[in-house]
Structures are given as structure tokens and as C-alpha cells.
Amino acid sequence: MDDIDCKILAELQKDGRLTVTELSEHIGLSVSSCQRRLRALEQAKVISGYRAIIDPAAVGLNFAAIVFATLRHMTTQDVASFEDALQNIPEITCAERLFGDPDYMLHVVTQDLSTFQTLYDRSLLALPCLLRLTSTIVMKSICRDRSLPL
Known part of the structure; x- marks a missing residue:
């Protein structure tokens, strides 16, 4: 990766809908060279997707919470089972494995508190290998989907 690749990535983070022609104009590169680098x-x-x-x-998801999960045991099988189960809960928009305790941080969005409670009781508490869940309500999102500092 060189400076031109970083410029391409920075422009696409600002607007992923740029055409190759527009992108090449923004970074001062020929269309064919830009297309080759993009590919x-x-x-x-x-670039993993758009x-x-x-x-x-705007789509009725007015409630956000962060849920911390601690597993009973950190075996390879338990970790795999837990992480596979997370894939089946669409309300989890981000799941991160952490060092130390707790083991995971889950970002969850739902319509409201009542919907979150139902999700918590029916889906989150049913996750495999779970020892403990704790959660906190998001008061306000300050930075979301921020571009990487290239």
C-alpha cells in the first residue's frame, strides 16, 4: 500500500458510491490505473465490501445497548459455539472479543426497551457457554461508522 492507495481508500470512505471516473478525478490518476488499483x-x-x-x-431502531458477556470457560469449542450463535441474532450490530473480563462486548439495537428485554430474555440469555451478562443503555451515539484515519 502506498500513498495513492491510501487516497483511494480515504475517498471511498467518504463516498463509497463514487464511480471509477469520479474517483480517478479526485485523486489525480488515470481511470485505468485507478480501476487497476481499486481491483x-x-x-x-x-476493501471488504460496500x-x-x-x-x-430512521428505521424505528430507537434503542441501543451494550451487553457484556462472560463465558463459563474459554475453551476453543466454547468460544466457537458462542461466536457462531452470535451470527444468528441480527440485533447484534457489532460483537467484539475482549482481553480480560468480560470476554465480549455486544452492540445491540432494538425498537425500544421492551423489545430489548424480550431479546435479552429469549436470545441473549440462551447463548451457549454463558456465565454472565451485564448491560448498559446507550444514552447518545457520538461517533458511529467513523472512517479509518488514513
Whole structure:
């Protein structure tokens, strides 16, 4: 990766819908060279995909919580079972494995507190290998979907 690749990535983080022609104009590169570099970044999985960033409140997801999960045992099988189960809960928008205690931090969005409680009782408490869950309500999102500092 060189400075031109970083410029390509920075521009795409600002607007992932840029055409190759627009992108090449923004970074001062020929269209064919820009397209070749873009394809190489995608093939190397530096760019893992493109998506729309949606305001949760605009689609009725007005409640956010962070849930901390601690597993009973940190065996390879328990970790795999727990992480596989997380994939089946779409309300979890981000799941991160942590060093120390707790073991995981889960970002959850739902319509409201009542919906969160139902999700917590039916899905989160049913996660395999679970020792403990603790949660906190998000008061306000300050930074969300921030671009990487390239």
C-alpha cells in the first residue's frame, strides 16, 4: 500500500458510491490505473465490501445497548459455539472479543426497551457457554461508522 492507495481508500470512505471516473478525478490518476488499483485493493480484501450507512432511528431502531458477556470457560469449542450463535441474532450490530473480563462486548439495537428485554430474555440469555451478562443503555451515539484515519 502506498500513498495513492491510501487516497483511494480515504475517498471511498467518504463516498463509497463514487464511480471509477469520479474517483480517478479526485485523486489525480488515470481511470485505468485507478480501476487497476481499486481491483487490487478489493482482491487483497483491503476493501471488504460496500454498503449504505443507515440511521437506526430512521428505521424505528430507537434503542441501543451494550451487553457484556462472560463465558463459563474459554475453551476453543466454547468460544466457537458462542461466536457462531452470535451470527444468528441480527440485533447484534457489532460483537467484539475482549482481553480480560468480560470476554465480549455486544452492540445491540432494538425498537425500544421492551423489545430489548424480550431479546435479552429469549436470545441473549440462551447463548451457549454463558456465565454472565451485564448491560448498559446507550444514552447518545457520538461517533458511529467513523472512517479509518488514513
